[in-house]
Amino acid sequence: MQTKLTKESPTSSFRHRLRDSVSDPVLRILVTATLISRVGRGVFLTITVLYITFVIGLSAGQAATVLGVSSAIGVATSYLGGLLADRFSARRLLFALMAGEGIALGCYPFADSFTSVLLIACAVSALSNASNASRMAIVARAFEGPARVATRAILRTVTNVSIAVGAAIAGAALLSNDVASYRAVMVGAGCVYLVGVIPVWRLPKYVDAPARVPVMPMISSEGAAPGGAVSVARSPFKDGPYLSLTVLSAIFGMQFGLAEVGVPLWIAHNTQAPTALVSMLIILNTVVVIVFQIPLSRGTENPRTAGRVMTIAGILMAAACVVYALAGGVSLAVAIVLLIIAALAHAFAEVWSQAGAWGLSFELANEANPGAYQGLFGMGAGLGAMCAPFVVAGTALTFGFPGWLALAVVFLASALGIAAIARRATPLTADTVEQPSSESLAVQSS
Known part of the structure; x- marks a missing residue:
């Protein structure tokens, strides 16, 4: 059974809306995982480019190559991650992808060449983009209508807060400008990211894809057959x-x-x-x-x-x-x-x-x-x-x-x-959609 976020009152405070939102068990797990893991991500976003250029010694051109190639890999794995989330357990997939990303991030301090940095960056980008697609598949299944957008808004807000905290932590290493401090902060950030993965294991089974329906010709162009029939994959x-x-x-x-x-x-x-x-x-x-x-x-x-x-x-x-x-x-x-x-x-x-x-x-x-x-x-x-x-x-x-x-x-x-x-x-007006007539309600109830 799917859960829904509580309806927000226009006059409710920011704190009240946020509290009501995380009352849902799925969103509470996603928020907890995001809050913790994105602190670690914020450290890497702040310090990685500086580390690979000033500590490892990559040139500006090599750093740009790393960013470009890893981004291209991430583009491909975004679709792959979503595709896999429709075929296997999305919650277990998300757990595995996030755990892999945390391990990959923790490998940065041990890189010592252009090749090793490139491999790590590609792994991080591939796992990060795939995990984000599987996370959105979970949101799509666990919530309906307004709750889906609200969930993304909450997760993005939490992400910004956590990354800001991570950036502040990374600032300590930047102030010291010491190689040992860089590495210590990055290893710690990788560990923090892995801690943030733990709550994902507790996601309920209903966020996984249901049993697959054999593909058949679509009767309606809207992705579902007339009369409320279950839509088939396309x-x-x-x-x-x-x-x-x-x-x-x-x-x-x-x-x-x-x-x-x-x-x-x-x-x-x-x-x-x-x-x-x-x-x-x-x-x-x-x-x-x-x-x-x-x-x-x-x-x-x-x-x-x-x-x-x-x-x-x-x-x-x-x-x-x-x-x-x-x-x-x-x-x-x-x-x-x-x-x-x-x-x-x-x-x-x-x-x-x-x-x-x-x-x-x-x-x-x-x-x-x-x-x-x-x-x-x-x-x-x-x-x-x-x-x-x-x-x-x-x-x-x-x-x-x-x-x-x-x-x-x-x-x-x-x-x-x-x-x-x-x-x-x-094509219909908002009033037609949101306020069905008493006759249509009677038909539906019958």
Whole structure:
């Protein structure tokens, strides 16, 4: 039997909503595992690149190769992880993948060459992306409607908090600038990650895929036969609307690469603002996500709402690009103000776009094989992340203001495309869907 999150009151406090949310046993386990494991992940995110360059001695080109190749491996395993979650026990699969990832992370301090770093990075990326797809398959089966999006919002909020804590811990090693401290912190972080895997073993059996139904021709294009018949598995690659959603979400998802690569380089080379502002903007983004991701994700399980939210995100992201561009070539004070305004618009665009994409990725997926669908969606996100540095470098960082305008158009167009998919997915009005007539209720009860 599936469990559901308690319905949120519009006036409930953030603490009350979070407390009610983790009252569900599945979400409580996922939150506990995320809270612990992502502290370890935060340490590695902060320190790994510095460790492999300054301690192991890899060149910038070798480090870029490691990141690029490992990201490509992760793209492939996203779909594989979701596919396996539809065929085997998703909870045991998640446990095994997370345990493998923790062990792989703990191997970093023992790497001593480009080859060993590359192998470890590929293993970490492969296991991480596969585990995320299996985790989303579990969310799709354990929850329904609003609870799915709320779960993703809660997990993302917890992830941001934990990574921030991990980054602070890594700061101790960075301050000491000592090889022994680097290695000790990384080994400890790997152990912490493994501790976070333990709660996953307690996930209930109903999050696993049911017995497989033999594949047969689909009667309805919506993934289920008329009259409430159980839907049968279909390849997400043959689902045009979902494939389009994945591609457009991947394009909009390049905003993460813009924040991680484009904005820091733009600030350092094209504005009067100090490079220390980069850290402040990252903190600002983290705070916005932590505070607003859960409340602003409500209602996006409805495709119409998700479409409207994506439109807002597209407008905000386009505006952020323009304001980022305006920060170049102005005085110090003006540049700082403009960059803060752009970062705020960017942060809220991120929050709303994630909420809208999550809702559509669940609601437009075939219920018979959610793992494959979530795996494809994760695969698209990985491809977007891979392409982002090249797209940002070839637009904003190369051409300045015209490049930023090009990015603004790309983000806005992809968001409007997603909104169009959402509108086509909901031909009925919200009132028709949410308030069935007494006659229809009578028919259903009979």
